Amino acid sequence: MFILIVFIILLACLPKVTNNYQQYMINLVFVNFLVTLGLGIVLGYSGQFAFASAGFLGIGAYCSGLSMVHFGLSYWLALMVAVLVSFIFAVLLSYIGLRLTRYYLSISTIAFTLTMRFFYTNAGAITFGPSGFNVPSPKFFGFNFDTDQRIYYIVLVIVLACSLFSWNILRSKIGRAWVAIRDKEEAAAAASIDVKQYKRLAFIMMGLLGGIAGGLYCVVLGRITPDEFGMGPLLLHFLIVVLGGLGSFSGLAISSIIVTLLPELLRAFAEWQEILYGGIIILMIRFAPEGLYGILQKISVIKWRERMYGDVEG
């Protein structure tokens, strides 16, 4: 607990030492963490092939951005709208999704993502078409969140709250039910777990986290275009989830840092990016399916802690 508080205080002090660009990258890390948390829950915990993270990210970003631009709502109300709309979409999609299994589900969720992208590109009157639009900076009682450092605090508070929320859910009855469904659906049903209800819950969880992340994403970027929500970002999300380890919380945090900052470190090899990302996904699945978290466990950093404190994590 003490370590956690120190950690949060350190995070809160971060903007004092960063310049704008570094801060922007750090904001992106947080947003990526939040959106892949949703994807990780649905893939790793409940074991459903729902590849809709980029779709919900887009819904969140466009809803909050557009309701600010068109209706002049304040950012906080716009964020509420984004959450509400992504909730509605998640519920609707879950009604289709629950009738489908495995590949059908993955195909229809990819179809969902690309259809939304098509809508953003072609409904120019509402969404400003392929060139996108600028998002006004959020205000809070006259305080203008206009720099990356200031936006960081919004991002930090919301992401921490959402992670705490999901962390608790994963350790509750719901999280255990998801794991049971992933491991053996029939057995879970026999243990009187309402499979449909919990699957729907996982879907909604992904939708909500994606929607909130989208709401943050639009102010972090400052300008959104349809290309932010197609197959490319989906690759990024896959990579983060696979690298972190399917269904591991701390692994996800580590890998969202690595993956978001990787293009910076490898700027000289920009054209190698797709090969590298695809290659990492393949290699991780082949050699280390538990991801970075599993590797860490193997090289016994965590084992050491267990020996010292008799502590068990996750």
Add this chain to the structure above:
Amino acid sequence: MLLQILIAGFVIGSCYSIVSVGMTILFQATTVLNFGHGECVMIGGLIFYTFQVMLGMNYPLAILCTIVACMIVGALMDRAVFRPIVHAPHVNVVLATCGFLYFFKGVARMIWKSEPRFPPPFIDLPPVRLFGAVMTSQDIVILVSVFILASLFIWIFLFTETGLKMRAAAQSLKGASLIGINTGKLFTMIWGASVAAGGMAGILLGPIYSLYPDMGEAVLLRAFAAMTLGGFGNIGGAAIGGIIMGIVENLVGLYIWTPLKEIVAYLVIVSVLIFKPTGIMGVRKF
């Protein structure tokens, strides 16, 4: 005009059907749905382009080399990645195929750059006129070769011992190994054949559709739509579904709204899944 559109749809649809047949045989035997298959189509087409245009081989030799190269790629994919994780959870396998999707795209961008390439058509005869519609010689070549290839695959799958083994392996991997089927060898063969089918589709699509690194997703989703339409995992259904898909796409593009062509595939997928999940020829298994 209508006839012309129908012919164009039929031609492009038969290319989709060879793509979806390639995916279906893989799916039927190994229960892996290859999300990278669209990229295999592109890579196949580009390898052919390299052999034919850049190295100046003659047409049949280039086709042969392309097929061999594609088979090697497919066999390598299986040996290096998919065989070791054959017992892993399905999520992992699917994510690995997604990894190949981006890997191949990156490779293509690296080697062949981003601009669209047009391999030359097989024969260059004057186009045939048919009730006021025009059919180029490449269209006829596509129709004939797709017909031959699809019948070949369907014959192998339904009427030979290899096909029987494939169906057995799909039903139960353990059971198939127990009765003495060498599933490892079988799967490697099927991966090779599947990627080679993709490569053939690339060769045929090239002259009319152009080859570029980002084409994979479009082809992949149309092939998905074809598979769903024909009943998932039904090889004959996949072939027919592809043709229907091509025709529907072109009709929508002509009569409703041209940009809609891009998402017709998704609309088809979703409406098939809602109204008739078994497709036109499928039996619901899972």
